[in-house]
Amino acid sequence: MKVNKVITKEDLKNGYKFNLTVGKLKDFLSKHEIPDSSKVLVERVENKYFENHNWGVYLKDNENTLKNTNGESVKETQSQYIPSWCCVRYEDEKDTLFIDLHY
DSSP states (O other): OOOOOBOOHHHHHHSOTTSOOHHHHHHHHHHHTOOTTOEEEEOOOOTHHHHHSOOOBEEEOOTTOOBOTTSOBOGGGSEEEOOOOEEEEETTEEEEEEEESOO
16 A cells, blocks of 8 residues: 555644543553453555545565665555554453554
């Protein structure tokens, strides 16, 4: 996927105030008594959010990241992450942790 917008460490530090944090995750797990053996599912989002709604990605080098002639990482070969929004609990699946990527 083409990378249109990149989220920086500074962006994460100074923005995304309402997104999921480790503290919120711990509180959610405790409040809902999610078992340690629970699987974690992350919501799939469509490319349109990145292509048409200016969503960005946080890039990290991985074992397959290619470098250009200047030694810089090729964005399209890096791992792409996005901030998650919140945890969700469904009454019919109390032993699964669901994480939404948007509200």
